[in-house]
Amino acid sequence: MKAAIVAIASLAALTALALLAPQWLVFMAMLALAKGVVVLGLLVLMRTGLVSFGQGLYFGIGAYTAALLSHHLHVADAAVMLLAGAAAAGLMAALLGLLLAGYRDIFFAMLSLAFSMILYGVLVKSAALGSTDGFNLHARTFFGVALAPGVERRVFLIAGAVCAVVVALLAHRLLGGHWGRLSTGVRDNELRVAYLGASPYRVVYVNYLIAGAMAGLGGALAALAVGHVDPEMTYWTTSGEFVFIAILGGTQSILAPFVAASIFEALRTIASQYAPNVWQMSLGLAMLAIIMFLPAGLWTLAERRRRSA
Amino acid sequence: MSAVLTAKGLQKSFGAVRAAADISLTFDPGIVVSLIGANGAGKTTFLNMVTGYLRPDSGQILFGERDIVGLSPRRITKLGISRSFQIPQLFNSLSVRENLLVAESIAAMDDPQAAADETLARFELAPYAAQKAGLLPEGIRKLLDVSMALSSRSKLLLLDEPTSGVSADEKFAIMDVVMGAARVAGVTVIFVEHDMDIVARFAGRVVAFYDGSIIADGSPDTVLRAENVRRYVIGEEIPHAAA
Numbered sequence A: 001m002k003a004a005i006v007a008i009a010s011l012a013a014l015t016a017l018a019l020l021a022p023q024w025l026v027f028m029a030m031l032a033l034a035k036g037v038v039v040l041g042l043l044v045l046m047r048t049g050l051v052s053f054g055q056g057l058y059f060g061i062g063a064y065t066a067a068l069l070s071h072h073l074h075v076a077d078a079a080v081m082l083l084a085g086a087a088a089a090g091l092m093a094a095l096l097g098l099l100l101a102g103y104r105d106i107f108f109a110m111l112s113l114a115f116s117m118i119l120y121g122v123l124v125k126s127a128a129l130g131s132t133d134g135f136n137l138h139a140r141t142f143f144g145v146a147l148a149p150g151v152e153r154r155v156f157l158i159a160g161a162v163c164a165v166v167v168a169l170l171a172h173r174l175l176g177g178h179w180g181r182l183s184t185g186v187r188d189n190e191l192r193v194a195y196l197g198a199s200p201y202r203v204v205y206v207n208y209l210i211a212g213a214m215a216g217l218g219g220a221l222a223a224l225a226v227g228h229v230d231p232e233m234t235y236w237t238t239s240g241e242f243v244f245i246a247i248l249g250g251t252q253s254i255l256a257p258f259v260a261a262s263i264f265e266a267l268r269t270i271a272s273q274y275a276p277n278v279w280q281m282s283l284g285l286a287m288l289a290i291i292m293f294l295p296a297g298l299w300t301l302a303e304r305r306r307r308s309a
Numbered sequence B: 001m002s003a004v005l006t007a008k009g010l011q012k013s014f015g016a017v018r019a020a021a022d023i024s025l026t027f028d029p030g031i032v033v034s035l036i037g038a039n040g041a042g043k044t045t046f047l048n049m050v051t052g053y054l055r056p057d058s059g060q061i062l063f064g065e066r067d068i069v070g071l072s073p074r075r076i077t078k079l080g081i082s083r084s085f086q087i088p089q090l091f092n093s094l095s096v097r098e099n100l101l102v103a104e105s106i107a108a109m110d111d112p113q114a115a116a117d118e119t120l121a122r123f124e125l126a127p128y129a130a131q132k133a134g135l136l137p138e139g140i141r142k143l144l145d146v147s148m149a150l151s152s153r154s155k156l157l158l159l160d161e162p163t164s165g166v167s168a169d170e171k172f173a174i175m176d177v178v179m180g181a182a183r184v185a186g187v188t189v190i191f192v193e194h195d196m197d198i199v200a201r202f203a204g205r206v207v208a209f210y211d212g213s214i215i216a217d218g219s220p221d222t223v224l225r226a227e228n229v230r231r232y233v234i235g236e237e238i239p240h241a242a243a
Ligand SMILES: Nc1ncnc2c1ncn2[C@@H]1O[C@H](COP(=O)(O)OP(=O)(O)OP(=O)(O)O)[C@@H](O)[C@H]1O
Pocket: B014, B017, B018, B019, B037, B038, B039, B040, B041, B042, B043, B044, B045, B046, B086
């Protein structure tokens, strides 16, 4: 009930933003939504106690799938691109997950990083995909309805908002019930999970798959927002950004990834205007401050206020 | 009556340590059996082999008619053998109730919430329901561990030292709750125990381990009085002349 109200309110606010805000803000909001979806997927995975330092792999697959559809197959529908991006990433996660679900801790983190770097290497070397420059994409319709030039991004933001809200509601349901408890069980004590008759491997596998598909959806959203894809999307700094945003927001709430991603994008926009040279350093300092003072993420601030109120 | 569990010629070595040297045992349904033996005698190793955590070097383990050697702990749990641990294995960041909900949901109960509440009541855990498992006193952790094992509706319940790490005056209370719940569930119970008063009170049969072998097996009266058990298990000083 509460979730439904939050969902409707978010949708209304984002629609208003999409219709009324200046272009730059629409663009920023869309990137924040795209990253929020990726980070929410990461949160699902983190419930089992595992952090992937390679979500850029699926982010990139989602983005390139959307772009390839547009550029090479002349599919011009944004909705098809989004679905295909999520599906392609999910498919790859279903495959790699078979291997990764058997690993834990630093081995899992490094292996996930390794796969993302392989894709990065392949993309950089592929002249047909524009090598380091990447290439452009252009969506002309949305669910078959033609998009008037100039308003595409505003429509995409509404589409992105719908995707994000649907995904967030699903994640909320998933993590709030048996699956969420079982995932925490895997994080706490795999031996007990096995001795209750369930498979920790399977739980990790499914959560990895979900995280991959969500990163793919986020990638396709980002590709639509920017209108361009390049290998940077799969680079380890991109993956690191997702982990950063996850820690920034904390794992307490389904909303945290979106709030944190918005703050992150806002900071980046400001920093790139006024202090382009110290952006990385500010990131580092922010990370330090959060780990020291708010180990459970920004969400602890909201919780503290609620408790003292 | 056909046996619930049959072990035939189990052997297991860790390097030079023989943790099981030709263990053969048969367990009839519905009884309560206690495994006793000094530290390192091989009691936990036996439970680990039965539940698939360790694979015996040789020998057979039949659950009913079925050979279960080589199956994973998960498969064996699903077949109907569950266990508690010497050191309770819990989900420390979840509440007591959530721990049980995980267990009941895996066991695919129609109504896990109701099943969890029932278990909470049966194990007298209701006052702790909302507390995080990681912060519980040891006696309560032990009870929760056993209650989770029983959630899987198994036919055979293995308990590894259900009262270790618990103060002497709590031990009997805990065993009363555990055995009461086991009786209601109708499971066969095999429990490892160091406290001979508990053994005498709750076991219908006692198996004594020494150095990976069985040195006595029978009713509590006979086994607890046997001289080699008193010497090697209970650790009494027995004058050599009498030996
Ligand atoms: N996984 C293992 N690796 C190496 N040695 C082991 C392993 N498990 C048990 N052992 C050894 O096997 C022997 C039997 O151990 P086991 O844990 O079965 O004893 P126990 O009867 O349960 O003792 P306690 O009463 O102390 O729990 C011991 O010498 C122990 O050190």
